[in-house]
Amino acid sequence: MFDIGWSELLVIGVVALIVVGPKDLPVMFKTLGRFTAKARGMAREFSRAMESAADEAGVKDVAKDLKAATSSKALGLDALKDAATKFEAWDPGKPSPNKPAADKPKLTPDPAAAPPVATPASTAAAATPAPVSAKPASAPPAAPVSKAADVGPETKALADAQAAKRAAASAKAAATRAAKKAAAETPTDKQVNT
DSSP, X not given: OOOOOHHHHHHHHHHHHHHHOTTTHHHHHHHHHHXXXXXXXXXXXXXXXHHHHHHHHTHHHHHHHHHXXXXXXXXXXXXXXXXXXXXXXOOTTSOOTTSOGGGSOOOOOOTTSOOOOOOHHHHHHHHSOOOOOSXXXXXXXXXXXXXXXXXXXXXXXXXXXXXXXXHHHHHHHHHHHHHHHHHHHSOOHHHHHO
């Protein structure tokens, strides 16, 4: 508290010995000790009184209620976190794991509905002929979306767009392979001259 070292205490003791005298010095230290004990006792009593007043006023209960009210569970953040985790793991091309595949009815097109509109990406992929190659396509076939009973139009559009991207990538890869094969089969100038 007070930054008093041994040298300061020695100076205070020497001054007290000179001013008070050797005869009254022990009585002064005894009185100083009693005064210090009383001050500590009063501080302890004040601290206990403040704690009991806080208990009576319900400060601990209010603090407990405040902590409970601001917890993530009370605010619904744990449910939000679970929903976000499920959404991140969701794949729109796969059927829902909650419903068995045998219970899902087959989807049939509505005869009164308008025919599906082709997107530019799907028409470009369909218009580009795929070259014939000895190697099979590296991209796996797209999973049919119509098997899932709970697929909405947005999900179907997303699956169609992904299928078109896969088809375009497969066609591009096949074209690249065919071009490399054709380049490998064409004789170079050195081979022709020999």
